[in-house]
Amino acid sequence: MFQSFKAQSNPDQGPARLNDLRAEMLAAGVDAFVVPRADAHQGEYVAARDARLRWLTGFSGSAGFCVVLQDRAGVFIDGRYRVQVLAEVADCYAPVHWPEVQLADWLKEARPAGGVLGYDPWLHSVDEIAKLRAALPAFDLRAGDNLVDRIWQDQPAPPAAPFAVQPLDLAGEDHAAKRARLAAALGADACVLTLPDSIAWLLNIRGNDIPRNPVPQGFAILYRNGAVSLFAGAGKADGIADHLGPDVSLRDVADFLPELQGLTGTVQIDPKTCPDLVASMLAVARQVHAPDPCILPKACKNATEIAGARAAHDRDAVAMVRFLAWLDTTAPTGGLSEIDVVRALEAFRRETNALCDISFETICGSGPNAAIVHYRVSEASNRPLGQDALLLVDSGGQYQDGTTDITRTIAIGTPTATHSTCYTRVLQGMIAISRIRFPRGVGGQHLDALARAPLWLAGMDYDHGTGHGVGSYLSVHEGPQGISRRSEVALHEGMILSNEPGYYRAGDFGIRIENLIVTCKAPPLQGGDGRDMLAFETLTHVPFERRLIDVDLLSDAERDWIDRYHADTLTSIGPRVDQATYEWLVAACAPL
Incomplete structure (x- = not known):
């Protein structure tokens, strides 16, 4: 709701x-x-x-x-x-x-x-x-x-939601195997885990402590023998005891600091994420500073998780296409506001009968509100959808088999030439990331400029990263991977990222186009030297806004890419929508 x-x-x-x-x-x-x-x-x-x-x-x-x-x-x-x-x-x-x-x-x-x-x-x-x-x-x-x-006199109570199991047929790997695999690579006798999504991934559990993010709040210690101590609020983990088994002990969160004080030998912490207090409690043990051992394996989705992501994105695309068809029919009649749009989109997602939650508060900005990158509509800021204006909608869903995140910018009425030019340059940047092949070892900072180049040539830019990592029914923002000037982590197969360049003019309009992509092995290329390279598979299949595409700005390769993308979208999503929506989709996906 x-x-x-x-x-x-x-x-x-x-x-x-x-x-x-x-x-x-x-x-x-x-x-x-x-x-x-x-x-x-x-x-x-x-x-x-x-x-x-x-x-x-x-x-x-x-x-x-x-x-x-x-x-x-x-x-x-x-x-x-x-x-x-x-x-x-x-x-x-x-x-x-x-x-x-x-x-x-x-x-x-x-x-x-x-x-x-x-x-x-x-x-x-x-x-x-x-x-x-x-x-x-x-x-x-x-x-x-x-x-x-x-x-803060009326400060809310700590979260008390019970933990739940993420089943093996969606996780793709038993938590005993994960614990053994990570423990074998530890450089210490024990490792302190404080990030909720790391603990969720390691133990194949989920929670409801943070709005829109199915993570369980707690702490954990992974030992060299693969055993784990899980520290959580009273009763939160009782319902998952059988799933965890005898090698995972359940402890009250109040026991966490005393347990740290009693640890001996070597204890690994991640100095980038470990709270300062946790390190100060390790009075006897010798600290080993190293990255959280869950972060990279969690980011590299296995085949089961990638299959789940594909299914979740196709399901979510059905909701998005139905929403866009509805908006295209309804917006010209007037009377719609940003809040109306948010309500409608969430309703279409809930009609999939698989939505666990939205993956973040929907960003829905009309006209100047779209220029606020992370705008959140409120009763006070709510704007009607102005004619001859742009509407930016950034949204996503949490499904048990995958997390989605998609942005589309829609023309309400007749766009201006400036709108079309800027939109097309943003789209060109998104296409550049979608098409790229790159050697192993390349990180997001090497790719970021590809998305910005069409805007840079016109003296424009945007003040956010081009892409962030995305979890598997976990946080919609997930590290360590990303596409930005600051992202030094090499990209690996199985990493899911967003691809979302944009452009914003304060007080006037905002444009962002976003698909999710997964890193994969690049297919052989005739004429190449046989170098081992990676590429991206696009997970999102929702049409772009044709009324905002200036075809004259596109290269032949860019037009071909859009036409192939739209053809794939029609093939994947068309059979899953009603007749009226299908007719809208056919028009939206017609060749340029």
């Missing part, structure tokens, strides 16, 4: 809550305090209890942090949120462009003499604190209680 995305905080509440936090800082002897968008598991997504940044400042984005001093406060946001933050935070907070401006540099300018920098050690990784200590020699970094929790 559609939810109105009313912020837990708003600009009017900002000054009062900021003043209360500053009073707590004075009482605690803290000169500066950091409020990240993070929880004890260091994942991207947080439960309502842990939405401290949003509660304090009103900022609802998925990344960022706030730093509070007595005379100033900054909200650090990246390029995705520089329009959004202006509408969500009060004037008492100054938006800071990050990562261009680093926290350490901002603090040194704001308080040259240094002072006490307070932080919650659950909410910052080992690496993060180590880098801050090195960069801020004049500051005393002091771990302590979370000062926001002291003033």
